[in-house]
Amino acid sequence: MKKIHHNTNGETALSASVLVLNKLFMAIKVVNVKRAFGLLYKNYAEVIAKDNGRFDSYDFIRWVDYSSNGGAREHDEFIHTPGLRIRVPRVIRLTFYDKVPKKKVKFNRKNILARDSYTCQYCGKKYSSSALSVDHVVPRSRGGSTSWTNIVACCHRCNTKKGGRLPREARMRLLKEPIAPKSNPTVSAKIKEEKYNLWKEFCSSGDHLAE
Numbered sequence: 186m187k188k189i190h191h192n193t194n195g196e197t198a199l200s201a202s203v204l205v206l207n208k209l210f211m212a213i214k215v216v217n218v219k220r221a222f223g224l225l226y227k228n229y230a231e232v233i234a235k236d237n238g239r240f241d242s243y244d245f246i247r248w249v250d251y252s253s254n255g256g257a258r259e260h261d262e263f264i265h266t267p268g269l270r271i272r273v274p275r276v277i278r279l280t281f282y283d284k285v286p287k288k289k290v291k292f293n294r295k296n297i298l299a300r301d302s303y304t305c306q307y308c309g310k311k312y313s314s315s316a317l318s319v320d321h322v323v324p325r326s327r328g329g330s331t332s333w334t335n336i337v338a339c340c341h342r343c344n345t346k347k348g349g350r351l352p353r354e355a356r357m358r359l360l361k362e363p364i365a366p367k368s369n370p371t372v373s374a375k376i377k378e379e380k381y382n383l384w385k386e387f388c389s390s391g392d393h394l395a396e
């Protein structure tokens with residue numbers, strides 16, 4: 186694949202997420218745009234698009250062609266290569282993979298931050314993902330576990346303030362009791378955005394998808 190040159194606008198397009206379906210059109214995971222194009226380029230996947238109310242599938246070559254000739258609709262994003270502009274797909278389908286989705290939400294930093302809506306669970310302020318850390322509510326040194334129910338999103342300031350203490354010792358209070366999410370919090374957050382409308386055709390915010 187040609188190297189993708191992108192401008193500022195392209196940066197946003199590259200940070201988008203792409204829903205991956207298995208061969209049976211079941212949503213199985215979410216990948217970034219680079220990964221999606223990698224799969225398309227190797228012909229492991231095809232683009233699923235719904236334009237003018239009609240579903241269609243495109244292999245990589247057809248998609249490139251369609252992207253350069255088709256008009257842009259609202260919420261479309263494009264990446265630019267020399268001489269080409271390729272529309273960022275929202276949904277792709279793995280043409281050879283028919284295994285079914287994983288059932289458990291992955292326990293990782295990204296999903297913790299999404300579960301807590303990128304909001305510090307002590308001061309209640311919203312931050313970008315890089316300005317947040319994760320805090321052990323009961324510190325590890327006091328036997329606190331590294332689990333959904335003991336880890337929360339926390340800003341650097343509150344993290345420093347709390348130190349190795351329990352919230353009440355630091356006179357801090359959690360916004361809400363942390364719990365294990367029943368569905369993938371990243372998908373639940375994304376599916377509310379207009380540009381991911383197509384995802385609703387294949388999954389609901391309650392789906393368990395691997396990230």
Ligand SMILES: [Zn+2]
Pocket residue numbers: 305306307308309310339340341342343344
């Ligand atoms: Zn805070």
